[in-house]
Amino acid sequence: MSMGNNYELYKVFYWAAKTGSLTQAAKALYLTQPSVSHAIKQLEESFGVSLFYRNSKGVELTQEGMVLYSYIEQSQILITLAEEKMAALKNLDSGELRIGGSDSLFKHYVLPYLEQFHKLHPGVKLHLNHGTTPEVITFLKEGRIDLGVVRMPIVDPQLQVTESFQLQDCFVAGARYAELKNEVLTLDALLQYPIILFSRNSRARMTITELFHNYGYSIKPEIEVGSVDLLIEFARRGLGISYVTREFVSKELEEGSLFEVSLDIPLPPSHVGLLTMRNMPLSSAAKTFIGLVK
Amino acid sequence: MSMGNNYELYKVFYWAAKTGSLTQAAKALYLTQPSVSHAIKQLEESFGVSLFYRNSKGVELTQEGMVLYSYIEQSQILITLAEEKMAALKNLDSGELRIGGSDSLFKHYVLPYLEQFHKLHPGVKLHLNHGTTPEVITFLKEGRIDLGVVRMPIVDPQLQVTESFQLQDCFVAGARYAELKNEVLTLDALLQYPIILFSRNSRARMTITELFHNYGYSIKPEIEVGSVDLLIEFARRGLGISYVTREFVSKELEEGSLFEVSLDIPLPPSHVGLLTMRNMPLSSAAKTFIGLVK
DNA sequence: GTTACCCATAGACATGGTCTATATCTCCTG
DNA sequence: CAGGAGATATAGACCATGTCTATGGGTAAC
Structure with missing residues (x-):
């Protein structure tokens, strides 16, 4: 029970959930598939809960995974917006x-x-x-x-x-x-x-x-x-x-x-x-x- | 311009902004003050923008920092809620x-x-x-x-x-x-x-x-x-x-x-x-x- | 049966985050 | 006015951990 994950893991989780595929998530994040697999595993172990069903086509969120996703999705979107906003400030578009x-x-x-x-x-x-x-x-x-x-x-x-x-x-x-x-x-x-x-x-x-x-x-x-x-x-x-x-x-x-x-x-x-x-x-x-x- | 920060940096930024002190943020995060200082600097360099005014009492958000904070605060709160929710699911409180x-x-x-x-x-x-x-x-x-x-x-x-x-x-x-x-x-x-x-x-x-x-x-x-x-x-x-x-x-x-x-x-x-x-x-x-x- | 595509695992490696030690600055106080 | 307290910045060393390559196993489709 070491709550307080590396927030980087949530980024990986977000992409894995969003794409329904660890492989696709890896591509989106410029990582390799094992890295993503490892990251998801870390999250699952830290929560003591499974987040995805693994099948031959990819991955699918479990009930618990969906709950997590409902929070993390918003969080990630906000971060993306923040980064865009900061770039706009820098470029003087805003x-x-x-x-x-x-x-x-x-x-x-x-x-x-x-x-x-x-x-x-x-x-x-x-x-x-x-x-x-x-x-x-x-x-x-x-x-x-x-x-x-x-x-x-x-x-x-x-x-x-x-x-x-x-x-x-x-x-x-x-x-x-x-x-x-x-x-x-x-x-x-x-x-x-x-x-x-x-x-x-x-x-x-x-x-x-x-x-x-x-x-x-x-x-x-x-x-x-x-x-x-x-x-x-x-x-x-x-x-x-x-x-x-x-x-x-x-x-x-x-x-x-x-x-x-x-x-x-x-x-x-x-x-x-x-x-x-x-x-x-x-x-x-x-x-x-x-x-x-x- | 290497947008795509380590999201862990936002956690540090959040606490620094929230407490108005790198030292306090370090305590909250169980880090040392130089680590926090370094993290903030990374964010600032990646955005090409200053986020804090440093003064003898601590730090204070700049205009740009306030903009960033308005997004990141929500994001961090969501993550905290997510972690609490996952703990509740694990404990069967929910x-x-x-x-x-x-x-x-x-x-x-x-x-x-x-x-x-x-x-x-x-x-x-x-x-x-x-x-x-x-x-x-x-x-x-x-x-x-x-x-x-x-x-x-x-x-x-x-x-x-x-x-x-x-x-x-x-x-x-x-x-x-x-x-x-x-x-x-x-x-x-x-x-x-x-x-x-x-x-x-x-x-x-x-x-x-x-x-x-x-x-x-x-x-x-x-x-x-x-x-x-x-x-x-x-x-x-x-x-x-x-x-x-x-x-x-x-x-x-x-x-x-x-x-x-x-x-x-x-x-x-x-x-x-x-x-x-x-x-x-x-x-x-x-x-x-x-x-x-x- | 075979191919192709998933994810999981193991182990090596190197990046980079964190630490200690120290410097610098400002404010406050005796 | 000198000195202490407390803030952040900097430098450099270290090692944890995130990432990679290589490989294995499983399933679906042809």
Whole structure:
């Protein structure tokens, strides 16, 4: 009575019962007939019960064998489904990809990659969770997202950071300030104009504030807004000069509804990073997506 | 991509996921922690996917691991149920016993054993299929019954016969023929009385016919009936002398409503045999029942 | 009678699962 | 901050056991 069989035996039993032949079962399992015979015997001895009638045509389940089969069949089917499902997850025929980040980064930066990814792997469900950088980091640590897309720099020993893309922030203005189009302004000159900045707690805002401070100036916005779309819109309507990421206004720059205001100092580039948990395995979907971005 | 894992790995995975700890899983499976660690790693490599996050407190399922677990959990539960069920069948806490035979043998011979068996193993369902000897043999060969209870002799190479009990056939009469009570009749004398026999195709009928034939007589019944009950009833009512199995009329003999008619020749005993298929494994229930009878 | 197809058995062999020993990491505690 | 407790990972040795080949026996069909 050593209950607790090697579960491998059930696989053999399943095929023997299903095919009604130890020989056929052996072929299905890429084994030899004696191996199957031996396996069935082991099961029978462990249960102390005969599972098959042996006859010249093959084997047939006994009453007890049928009882066992009724359980094992379901069990084996589930395992087969599990293996298929795992293969699907691996091949990205299925599964999900959960990304966290800010709306503007999603819209202007992540979207094309997502489209590409979705085209390649339409079976993978996409979940976008928007939030601020600290929120995204929390999501990551709670396992609610697979990766985060945020502005650099991030310093957190638990996080793996992949700097993936460089963005260039700049000042832009609309037709109202057309006279600045071919000028190169000093900081002092710039500050004569009304400035529109992103709200106080954003990384871009902190960066530009610090930069001006280093040059001995203090930048105080006329207008503060909470979304990149508003930064763009206000600049277009001539309410002031907006500090935005150049890549996010490429359309407006092309069509001429906005132009870049040149300065006599270089503005620091900002980096976008992909955040993942360090020492945590990535899902196939996340791995593939990151590969796509790089 | 060598899909087709050793199913034993799923058992390990199940316990690791269930306990949230490789160490605990190892204890549950009577393995060491490195063995479990190794097993999980094999699964992960075969799927090309991480199944667990490892942390200092133990392990936690990844998204993919959860998917796998949702299948494997059911599968393992089914296997556990299967093993419990098989143990129950072995212990005769469950299962069924299917016996074929004639109604009279059931009533007069098998019943006490069935009662005893049922008392010992109330979980085993009993199925009685009545039929003639050839029918019972057919049932056996078709696997519709586990064993048959019939009169001997049976000659069939496919059948295993266990002679289990000896019955003595005899002639009995009722009050109407009270004058024979202390007589010892010759066959000749007996044949002066009306004889009641079982129907033509029964083994008892053939036996007695042949016996008389060997002594140079021909026995021709006044009345032929199709059941033992009628044989008894007719004799009691004085319609003639019935040839019955003594053990089947023990009650009537005791209470005096019938008495045995002695003859000057010995009547051959008849044997009841338990029939099973030769070279076919017996269910636990059948094995136990046969043991009980012997 | 003979062929062909089953399953059972025996015994040799080698794969691979399991072990011990050790490393590494994290968390918690004094 | 050092050190202990407890978690998993790794390396390497060993031997159990699963698998094979070879063979036997039985039955059905031609």
